[in-house]
Amino acid sequence: MMPAADPSPCGERLMTDSPHVEAVVVVDDGTPIAYHRWEPDPGVEAHPVPVVLQHGFGAHGLLDWVAPGTVAALTAAGRSVVAVDARGHGRSGKSADPARYGEQRMALDLRAVVAALDVPAVDLVGYSMGAIIALLTAAREPLVRRLVVGGVGAGVVEVGGVDTRALGNEALAEALLAEDPRDLPPGIAEMRAFAETAGADLPSLAAHARSVHRDGVDLAAIKAPTLVLAGADDPLAVRPQVLAEAIPGASLRVVPGTHDVVGTSAEFRSALVDFLRD
Structure with a gap:
């Protein structure tokens, strides 16, 4: 492990009093997968189960989870926290080859990080692309104690992954690789601008966009208590109750927002934090 640069390796201010470390696991195909770790705040009773966070498309662990205060809220509640950078994102390895991507491949990476933590259980949180990764992981990984998935809805059941009916993956890939983004449709232009602002590697994102998971998730195999968490006006998380009903015993929470x-x-x-409390 090595200390993170100050204020952080990706430019965000770390909004928590807990020290931050960065580590890397090299997975079976040779790709380095970076993850970031925080311990519980000083003076807080520590919970034995770490929380593992998986970010959405175009972001990275620090952007989705540190900047909004989620990591700080969890460490204040006594949790150790691990935020994983999916391949092609953040500090993890990059490639322009679509064969090296897809949420199924990313789920294998996530399980490698969980194995490296050497803990008896984890609570797992995923958002958007990260929610598909988390669902695929929870369907196969017995160490997942509790699960929170956000930014997804009926598309997981009806399309087999992120809802490409709302955002076509090929159109997104082409937009990410366009030499001049000024003529892009507004929604896709915003996603490209977000990726550029996040410092993302656009060829890697385009490669993943062409490899998004469409083969479904064995939702019935998920044994962990699960919370489906969606924005009320999120076009990628329409009818989240369809997803919640497909996961045994899952609960649903809808909050204002997109x-x-x-x-x-x-x-x-x-x-999110309340659901993970014992």
């Missing part, structure tokens, strides 16, 4: 609730909604953050 697909940006992971970074803008205190109600989203509070619902």
Whole structure:
């Protein structure tokens, strides 16, 4: 492990009093997968189960989880926290080859990070692309004790992954690689601008966009208590009750907002932290 640069390796201010460290796991295909770790705040009773966070498309662990205050809220509640940078994102390895991407591949990476933590259980949180990764992981990984998935809805059941009916993956890939983004449709232009602002590697994002998971998730295999958490006006999380009903015993929470609730909604953050409390 090595200390993170100050204020952080990706430019965000770390909004928590807990020290931050960065580590890397090299997975079976040789890709380095970076993750960031925080311990519980000093003076707070520590919970034995760490919380593992998986970010959304175009973001990275620090952007989705540190900047909005989610990590700080969890460490204040006594949790150790691990935020994983998916391949092609953040500090993890990059490639322009679509064969190296897809949420199924990213779920293998996530399980490698969980194995490296050497803990008896984890609570797992995923948002948007990260929610698909988390669902695929929870369906196969017995160490997942509790699960929170946000930014997804009926598309998981009806399309087999992120809802490409709302955002076509090929159109997104082409937009990410366009030499001149000024003529892009507004919604896709915003996603490209977000990725550029986040310092993302656009060829890597385009490669993943062409490899998004469409093969469904064995939702019935998920045994962990699960919270489906969605913005009321999120076009990528329409009818989230369809997803909640497909996961045994899952609960649903809808909060005001669109697909940006992971970074803008205190109600989203509070619902996440509260669900993970014992």
